[in-house]
Amino acid sequence: MQRSVIETAASLLETGVCTRVLGWKTGEFFYDVTPAVFTSAEEVRKDMVFTPFCGANLSKYLIAESRKEGKIAVFLKPCDTFSFVQLQKEHRICRENVYAVGVQCPGMSDPDALKALGLKGLTGCVQEGDTLRVDTLYGEKAVPLADALSLRCRGCKSKRLHDCDAIIGTQGKDLQTSRFAQVEALEAMTAEERFAFWRKELSKCIRCNACRNVCPACSCETCVFDNPDSGVQNKAAASSFEENLFHIIRAFHVAGRCTDCGECTRVCPQHIPLHLLNRKLIKDMNTLYGVYQAGADFETKPPMLAFTLEDPEASIITQGRNGQ
Amino acid sequence: MKTWNLSQLDDLFAAIAGRQTLYIPADAAGQPAFTRWEPGLAMTRALNTGRSAKDLFFPQVENLAAFQISGKTISVSPAQSPEEDYVIFGVRACDCRSFDILDSVFLAEPADTFYQARRAHATVITLACTEPEETCFCTSLGIDPQAPGGDISCWMAEGRLYLQANTPKGEALLASLPDLGEGEKPETNPSVFDKLPLKDLDFSVFQEKPLLDWFNSPLWESLSQSCLGCGSCTFVCPTCQCYDVRDFEGGGTVRRFRCWDSCMYSDFTMMAHGTNRPTQKERFRQRFLHKLVYHPNNHQGQIGCVGCGRCLQKCPISMNIVKVAKALKEGSV
Numbered sequence: 001m002q003r004s005v006i007e008t009a010a011s012l013l014e015t016g017v018c019t020r021v022l023g024w025k026t027g028e029f030f031y032d033v034t035p036a037v038f039t040s041a042e043e044v045r046k047d048m049v050f051t052p053f054c055g056a057n058l059s060k061y062l063i064a065e066s067r068k069e070g071k072i073a074v075f076l077k078p079c080d081t082f083s084f085v086q087l088q089k090e091h092r093i094c095r096e097n098v099y100a101v102g103v104q105c106p107g108m109s110d111p112d113a114l115k116a117l118g119l120k121g122l123t124g125c126v127q128e129g130d131t132l133r134v135d136t137l138y139g140e141k142a143v144p145l146a147d148a149l150s151l152r153c154r155g156c157k158s159k160r161l162h163d164c165d166a167i168i169g170t171q172g173k174d175l176q177t178s179r180f181a182q183v184e185a186l187e188a189m190t191a192e193e194r195f196a197f198w199r200k201e202l203s204k205c206i207r208c209n210a211c212r213n214v215c216p217a218c219s220c221e222t223c224v225f226d227n228p229d230s231g232v233q234n235k236a237a238a239s240s241f242e243e244n245l246f247h248i249i250r251a252f253h254v255a256g257r258c259t260d261c262g263e264c265t266r267v268c269p270q271h272i273p274l275h276l277l278n279r280k281l282i283k284d285m286n287t288l289y290g291v292y293q294a295g296a297d298f299e300t301k302p303p304m305l306a307f308t309l310e311d312p313e314a315s316i317i318t319q320g321r322n323g324q
Numbered sequence: 325m326k327t328w329n330l331s332q333l334d335d336l337f338a339a340i341a342g343r344q345t346l347y348i349p350a351d352a353a354g355q356p357a358f359t360r361w362e363p364g365l366a367m368t369r370a371l372n373t374g375r376s377a378k379d380l381f382f383p384q385v386e387n388l389a390a391f392q393i394s395g396k397t398i399s400v401s402p403a404q405s406p407e408e409d410y411v412i413f414g415v416r417a418c419d420c421r422s423f424d425i426l427d428s429v430f431l432a433e434p435a436d437t438f439y440q441a442r443r444a445h446a447t448v449i450t451l452a453c454t455e456p457e458e459t460c461f462c463t464s465l466g467i468d469p470q471a472p473g474g475d476i477s478c479w480m481a482e483g484r485l486y487l488q489a490n491t492p493k494g495e496a497l498l499a500s501l502p503d504l505g506e507g508e509k510p511e512t513n514p515s516v517f518d519k520l521p522l523k524d525l526d527f528s529v530f531q532e533k534p535l536l537d538w539f540n541s542p543l544w545e546s547l548s549q550s551c552l553g554c555g556s557c558t559f560v561c562p563t564c565q566c567y568d569v570r571d572f573e574g575g576g577t578v579r580r581f582r583c584w585d586s587c588m589y590s591d592f593t594m595m596a597h598g599t600n601r602p603t604q605k606e607r608f609r610q611r612f613l614h615k616l617v618y619h620p621n622n623h624q625g626q627i628g629c630v631g632c633g634r635c636l637q638k639c640p641i642s643m644n645i646v647k648v649a650k651a652l653k654e655g656s657v
Contacts, residue, residue, distance in 0.1 A: 028521070029458060032642035035550040056641060061550065111637075120371070121458045123521055137458060137519055200353045206375065206384065208586075210554035210640050228591050235568055236385040236583035267640035269556045270374060271355050 004168045005050035010041035012073045019070035024054040030125040031111040055108040059083040060216040066094040077105040081162040082259035082295030083216035102161030104169025110150035152262025155179030204270040205243035211264035217254035251277035256304035259295040326487040327507035345410040349373045376562035377419040381442045391578040405441035413449045417472035418462040418632035420450045422562035428623045448474035459633030461522035530616040543655045548608035555586035557635040612648045
């Protein structure tokens, strides 16, 4: 797969289909890849990679990159293509300047997942079928690929590649997986338990804004929290509950536009499972307004922008009124 | 050298906590952090905390003063400097070196009184490393992870904790713990440090060329290209020390506080003189040149990095001081 990705990228540059390629660049280790723009086939062959550690969703970079001169080719995994479509739906990407190459994805692994298994000092990694052979400073360890998957990829919603000009690998299908299992486990808790869970998780927040900055649904040119003239710019929490509110409000703000790519959880330096907030809202919207997947097509109106007289009026207030 | 049975580490923590407030690295919802010790709190098995030990001297948010406005009069109440003695246990050699770097900034005249008070009231107990991560590179910055320093150095070996006082403050604390035994630390095998992939980094080149050579490097464009502009690297960094001063206003009361700021943020240094940093390239360049060139230039060659590897682990796009330093060095040849 990696060889096809690199050769495709190199040939797109050599044949002049595009002038730039947005892909993943190798790092110091096997896992620390960086999103990068390549401008020559030589650079691509030297530094470009596609491994189970290329988790970064490249679609958001297209907001800026597709406005530059010349055509850019981009490599997108299935879940990245949902963001790609959703951003187009929001008129954030100049599609005519993009050549989209879909890459089939086996599920992305994560060094944090390896470290959670007790591995230390990760120095090398080779994939052999369903097993990762990981070299560490303390010897070689074999890890089943499934155990190295990042949290968000356990319960992948779809292997379908949307709106691509070319596909490497095979077109995939939507999957019937249990991606709401963790949400259901939280729903099964008592209100007090759930409150304690989220307080514990969200209290770790250091307000670094990585979740917001990586999020393809957070595409404002200047976020209200970065605007010194907004009056709400806040670098410090006014109370111990403020970080909690920030994340809850952000989840509501992107509701109906969040494709569930899970980048928020991948980038969180404090390991807060932020994607669970978004998944809860997706699950609720599916229940209340019919199943909807952001970024799955260009036509369907998102539930938060559509209104019918039959819409349920779900709220704590009406539940209370009805004695529920 | 003093010694203690590791299976009774809780008893030692209890003995220290009986005298002063004690902070240890403990797991908090899957993320190790320096946490106030209470009976039952176990030390993490992780190598280091997610956030660095600087939090204990330079907290993320700190009140400076309160103002009460009534009619045309304003009464000002400065915040009290911290006055409580406390102990930090389990600081690694990298974080301990970061205190020297923070000292060179906060204790230079005029000294930062809040930081100064916390430093004066703290006893730092360090812990030698035996199992480094691949992201560790403190040894390439002249730090010995097996001789970690602070007021008391500790080693864990063969089921025992060994404690060596390095300062009068450390000696006083050890003397106040009468149940400690006497012993000699067994030799440890440091060969794993020779296998660290980043052990041969060399930052000296940044002092050898003029500042403007680095500043004007064409590489900043591509290095900063995919930077998200978040504050992860700055907030987990043990040597980042920039802060902002802000007011919370509530009716007739104003609370003035300072909080960590990040040179990666768009409004950082946005000032009336109009020379702020307009794009992520300038912000990104500032962060790395501050560590590699500006701080050493102003502080007798002291590099503003301790090789803890947190930015290597935490950056969402895996861009970090190691990659930047290597690229600049190669690009300058």
